[in-house]
Amino acid sequence: MRIERFWVVVKPGPVSELGDICFETDAKGLALQLKGGLDEGDIHALYTACEEAQKEAGRILAAFNLNDALFA
Numbered sequence: 001m002r003i004e005r006f007w008v009v010v011k012p013g014p015v016s017e018l019g020d021i022c023f024e025t026d027a028k029g030l031a032l033q034l035k036g037g038l039d040e041g042d043i044h045a046l047y048t049a050c051e052e053a054q055k056e057a058g059r060i061l062a063a064f065n066l067n068d069a070l071f072a
Helices: 027-035 050-070
Strands: 006-010 022-025 043-047
Touching (some): 006 050, 022 050, 043 050
Antiparallel strands (some): 006 043
């Protein structure tokens, strides 16, 4: 099976929303993201299924927001 499109989940920032940290791309698109300034250390995970990626993005976004609220 050849994977042509996949989902990228990146670490959230202070004002991130789900659409900011979870996006669909391909190898060329990811390469362009990295050339454009995306740091490889900011990539949390890669997924082949949209639902799994969105679930994980929601989970880490909620955890980030909770942590931010506790230490604000």
